[in-house]
Amino acid sequence: MNLSLILSIVATVLFSTETALGWRLRSGKRSQPAEGTRKVNPARECIVGDGTSYKGFNMFSERARKCLPWKDFPPVGNSLELGDNKYCRNPDKSLRPWCRVKRGERIVREFCDIPKCVPVITPTDTELTCGEKEEPRHKVVGGAVVPVEAQPWMVAIFLRDHFLCGGTLIAPCWVLTAAHCLIDEDGMRAPRRRLTVYLGRSNIVRNDPTREQKFSVEESIIHQDYNNTEGNYNNDIGLLKLRQKDGVCATRSPSVRTACLPPPHIMMPPGAICTAAGYGKTSFGAWEYSNDLRQVTVALLAQSVCQTREYYGKSLTKNMFCAGSPDWKNDSCQGDSGGPLVCEAGGRAFVFGVVSWGEGCARVKKPGIYTRVTNYNTWISEKTGLSVYTAGVMYPQK
Numbered sequence: 001m002n003l004s005l006i007l008s009i010v011a012t013v014l015f016s017t018e019t020a021l022g023w024r025l026r027s028g029k030r031s032q033p034a035e036g037t038r039k040v041n042p043a044r045e046c047i048v049g050d051g052t053s054y055k056g057f058n059m060f061s062e063r064a065r066k067c068l069p070w071k072d073f074p075p076v077g078n079s080l081e082l083g084d085n086k087y088c089r090n091p092d093k094s095l096r097p098w099c100r101v102k103r104g105e106r107i108v109r110e111f112c113d114i115p116k117c118v119p120v121i122t123p124t125d126t127e128l129t130c131g132e133k134e135e136p137r138h139k140v141v142g143g144a145v146v147p148v149e150a151q152p153w154m155v156a157i158f159l160r161d162h163f164l165c166g167g168t169l170i171a172p173c174w175v176l177t178a179a180h181c182l183i184d185e186d187g188m189r190a191p192r193r194r195l196t197v198y199l200g201r202s203n204i205v206r207n208d209p210t211r212e213q214k215f216s217v218e219e220s221i222i223h224q225d226y227n228n229t230e231g232n233y234n235n236d237i238g239l240l241k242l243r244q245k246d247g248v249c250a251t252r253s254p255s256v257r258t259a260c261l262p263p264p265h266i267m268m269p270p271g272a273i274c275t276a277a278g279y280g281k282t283s284f285g286a287w288e289y290s291n292d293l294r295q296v297t298v299a300l301l302a303q304s305v306c307q308t309r310e311y312y313g314k315s316l317t318k319n320m321f322c323a324g325s326p327d328w329k330n331d332s333c334q335g336d337s338g339g340p341l342v343c344e345a346g347g348r349a350f351v352f353g354v355v356s357w358g359e360g361c362a363r364v365k366k367p368g369i370y371t372r373v374t375n376y377n378t379w380i381s382e383k384t385g386l387s388v389y390t391a392g393v394m395y396p397q398k
Contacts, residue, residue, distance in 0.1 A: 016056065035062035038235055045115075046114065046115050047115070047117060048116075050095060050096055056114065057088050058088045058097075059099070061101050062110060067099065067112075069083075070089070071085075073100055076092045078139055087112060093099070094190070096112070099112060114333035122248045123253075125250070125252050125258040127171075127386075129258075130170075130257070130348065131260035134149060140197065140284070144295065146202075146293055147202050148202040148255045149254050151275075151293065152254065152255055152260050154169075154339065155167035155175050155199060156197070156201045156204050157196075157198075158197075159190055159195060163180065165181035165194075165337045165338035166277070166279065166340070166349065166355065167181075167339065167340075168259050168339070168340040168342075168354070169250060169256070169258050170259060170261055170351065172242075172249040172251075174239060174241060174386065175239065175242065176237070176238075176239060177240060177354065178354050179236045180226075180236055180384065181337055182238045183222055183236065189220065189222070190220065192217050192218075192220045193214065195216070195240070196217070197214070197215045198213070198215075198219060199255075200255035206291075211256075213250060213256055215245070216243045217240050217243065217244040218242065219239075220240055220243045221241075222238045225371065236316050236319075236320075236330055236356045237371050243383070258346050259342055259350065261351065261380070261386075261389050261392055262351075263395050264374055264397065267374060270300055270301055271300065272299065272343055273298075274298060274300060276340070276341045276353070277293060277336075277339050277342075278293075298324055298341070300321060300323045301324065301367060303321060311366070319372050321352075322369055336355045337355050339354070340353070340354070346394070346395070353370030356370055380389070
């Protein structure tokens with residue numbers, strides 16, 4: 001092959017390559033600019049609504065013209081904050097993100113072609129899916145350390161960085177707890193802004209990012225008739241509303257579920273076996289909390305028994321009930337306050353009680369006393385708007 005033929009072939013290849021590159025650039029099928037390689041978050045490369053929150057890296061208009069720096073033009077909306085930014089934005093709440101581009105000799109505004117975000121369906125519990133758990137159900141003889149999957153509706157409430165009380169998740173955005181957890185003996189309410197709620201925690205001193213969910217508190221509600229002047233915590237019930245994240249509160253997982261509310265004024269019969277749970281002390285007078293989540297099996301006692309003089313007498317009102325173990329060895333204790341007492345019915349867990357008070361822990365004829373939740377269905381509904389939950393639709397019908 002002579003030299004002239006070789007040169008002719010090389011020239012043809014170079015011309016073809018240059019032509020192909022030129023067509024690709026003109027066609028608008030542009031790749032990311034070579035100003036630096038970025039790890040693109042797919043959630044940032046789409047828009048919600050008019051795209052005012054868009055923070056992606058698209059720097060070409062829908063006509064494939066390159067965006068010019070925002071700082072080179074008079075401010076529009078909040079465009080002053082964009083500085084050298086050349087990306088498509090919507091600082092003035094236009095129909096969608098846009099930028100200024102050069103069209104011939106003129107500078108014009110052009111919209112950017114950015115796809116709409118596809119909504120992600122977040123699994124949350126409803127009044128129809130409450131009281132379920134994936135861990136096999138089993139009876140626990142005596143108090144025992146359990147994983148949170150055994151009590152996935154268990155809530156840990158913190159004041160600043162210190163554990164305060166337990167609670168029960170009754171709806172994705174609502175926690176049921178004891179009123180005395182939210183107000184001290186002097187009538188001072190716990191500052192809402194300093195409360196933090198953890199769901200899915202097996203231990204109150206160890207974080208577990210794979211299982212837990214953390215929320216601040218939007219609203220704190222104490223029953224208007226809460227009264228401890230007689231030392232018996234009457235109407236000891238309260239509510240916390242969780243602050244949403246991206247439009248949702250608690251998401252359903254094996255470690256986070258809701259407990260069902262029973263219908264109004266329904267009560268399990270005396271002798272029914274239920275479980276109480278919390279992170280409280282394992283004995284009266286102990287120096288520290290358990291830290292680990294524990295649950296204890298207790299039997300409901302007849303109201304007439306608990307109101308006898310050797311038990312609690314007149315201190316036990318109609319808004320309470322008591323439960324304990326036959327051998328008096330198992331009980332809820334200090335630090336368990338606000339936590340759930342749940343009973344199973346129809347294969348679901350229903351929260352019948354809120355851990356409230358008692359004389360000591362596991363003392364003979366001094367069982368734990370619980371707020372009778374079903375006396376407060378109407379109050380809960382009024383404060384939360386959860387009428388479909390407080391109706392107790394999943395409770396077995398006779």
